[in-house]
Amino acid sequence: MKTLLVLVLCSLAVVCLTDGLFVEKEQASTVVRQKRAAGELTLTQLESLSEVCEADLACDDMMDTDGIIAAYTAYYGPIPY
Known part of the structure; x- marks a missing residue:
C-alpha cells in the first residue's frame, strides 16, 4: 500500500513538472500582477x-x-x- 502511494505521488510530481505548472518567480509575478498604465x-x-x-x-x-x-x-x- 505504501509503495503504491509513493508511486502515485512520484508520478503526480513528474506530471506537474513536465506540464509546466511550475513557473519562475519573475514570470509568475508578471502574470499575477500586471502594472497599470497611468491613464487607468x-x-x-x-x-x-x-x-x-x-x-x-x-x-x-x-x-x-x-x-x-x-x-x-x-x-x-x-x-x-
Missing part, C-alpha cells in the same frame, strides 16, 4: 498618491515638475494599486 488610475487614486507625496518636500517639488506618477515612483516605489 482613478481621480481618487491619484489624489491619494498626491497626498502621500506632499508630505515629503523633495517628492512634492518633483511632483510639480515631472508629475505625480514619476514622483511617487521615484520616492516610494511602485504604485500599490
